[in-house]
Amino acid sequence: MKDRILNEMTLRFPSLAENERFARLAVSGFVSSLDPALDELSEIKTAVSEGVTNCIVHAYRDTVGIITMQVRILEGQRIYIRIKDTGCGISDIAAARTPLWTSAPDEERAGLGFAIMESFTDRLSVRSRPGGGTTVTMLRTLRTRKAANEDRNKKV
Amino acid sequence: MGVKLFYDPGSRTVLAELSGDIDHFTSKSLREPIDAEILARIPLRLILDLTGVSFMDSSGIGLIIGRYKLMNDLGGSITAVCPSPETAKLLELGGINRICRIVATARDASFIGGMKI
Numbered sequence: 001m002k003d004r005i006l007n008e009m010t011l012r013f014p015s016l017a018e019n020e021r022f023a024r025l026a027v028s029g030f031v032s033s034l035d036p037a038l039d040e041l042s043e044i045k046t047a048v049s050e051g052v053t054n055c056i057v058h059a060y061r062d063t064v065g066i067i068t069m070q071v072r073i074l075e076g077q078r079i080y081i082r083i084k085d086t087g088c089g090i091s092d093i094a095a096a097r098t099p100l101w102t103s104a105p106d107e108e109r110a111g112l113g114f115a116i117m118e119s120f121t122d123r124l125s126v127r128s129r130p131g132g133g134t135t136v137t138m139l140r141t142l143r144t145r146k147a148a149n150e151d152r153n154k155k156v
Numbered sequence: 157m158g159v160k161l162f163y164d165p166g167s168r169t170v171l172a173e174l175s176g177d178i179d180h181f182t183s184k185s186l187r188e189p190i191d192a193e194i195l196a197r198i199p200l201r202l203i204l205d206l207t208g209v210s211f212m213d214s215s216g217i218g219l220i221i222g223r224y225k226l227m228n229d230l231g232g233s234i235t236a237v238c239p240s241p242e243t244a245k246l247l248e249l250g251g252i253n254r255i256c257r258i259v260a261t262a263r264d265a266s267f268i269g270g271m272k273i
Contacts, residue, residue: 017181024177024211042211042242049213053180108183108218112250116214119249 007033007073015060015067015085023052023069030071031079036142037151043120044079044140050113051083051136058103059087059134077142081121086133093126159186161193168200175208178216187219191226200232207238216243217250224255235259 009030013019024045031044048069055067065087072080090096096103097118102111118124121138128134143151157176164171172190176182194202202223209216220236227234237259239247247258 020179020181021177039242039245045211046213046242046246049179049211053213053215057180108187108215108222110214110217110221110250112214112217116246116249 004075005072006075008070010068010070012066012068014064015056015087016064017056019067020049020052020056023067024049027069027071027081031073034073034077034079034142040140040142044081047117047120047138047140048081048083050117051081051138054113054134054136055083055085055087057107057109059085059089061088063087077144079140079142081138081140082135083137084133084135089130089132090126090128090134091130093128097126157182159189161189163193163197163199168197169203170194170197170199170201171203171205173205173208175210177211178209178219179211179213180215183215183219187222190223194223194226194230198230198232199227202227202232202234204234204236205238206236206240206243209240209243212243212246214246214250217246217252220247220250220252220256228255233257 011026013022027048028041028045031041036044052067052069059065065085068084070082074080095101097114099115100111102109114124114126117136117138121140123139125137126134160173162171163169170193174186178186204220204223220234224234234255235257236247236252238261239258244258244260247253252258
């Protein structure tokens with residue numbers, strides 16, 4: 001079975017901005033057993049940072065709520081990440097996912113959160129309803145070490 | 157971690173050396189001193205040195221776009237130098253090359269405004 005879970009962790013933390021870094025480092029540490037290539041790790045950290053920042057900036061705007069982040073290592077070098085909040089929810093998911101669209105233009109938000117999560121993962125799903133919170137799940141398959149090294153050699 | 161600011165009166169260039177992680181949490185504390193320096197000097201050029209940046213997400217894109225707007229209002233330009241390969245990929249994704257010159261290496265960057273970087 002392809003989706004067998006090899007390892008799993010769940011973190012719950014308040015939506016404080018200083019936890020953006022903590023969330024990145026936690027995921028980075030957890031997936032380190034897979035020995036990801038530097039660029040893959042950086043992309044995973046960026047995707048997590050975007051997901052958690054969305055909770056802090058949008059879902060729990062002007063308030064502090066709980067963010068639940070679950071990370072699973074699946075068979076076949078696959079990483080599953082779920083970031084869940086119980087905040088305000090998104091009324092128009094399609095608009096929110098549109099690059100450069102932001103609900104907070106005055107705060108120098110680039111409107112790229114979902115676009116970056118989408119480019120840096122293989123699959124992104126967003127479930128949300130107004131008042132009912134948002135759950136973002138991402139799947140990313142890592143290259144094998146051998147393939148990563150071959151890519152690196154090609155670049156040099 | 158943070159930002160160090162330098163000004164070269166000859167070329168009217170502000171150099172901002174950014175370091176550490178740039179995310180939503182840290183971007184505010186980077187933005188304010190850069191803007192204060194820009195408004196005090198009214199430079200022709202702002203150079204953002206990204207050599208020391210260990211991580212960047214879309215908040216970094218927002219930071220660059222915001223400084224571009226300010227420099228553009230003042231009739232000046234903005235250049236980003238020495239992004240890591242990971243940061244360079246993010247800048248490309250954010251379309252930053254359309255508003256900001258991106259210089260890959262310190263050797264190229266050292267010619268800008270005659271400033272040592």
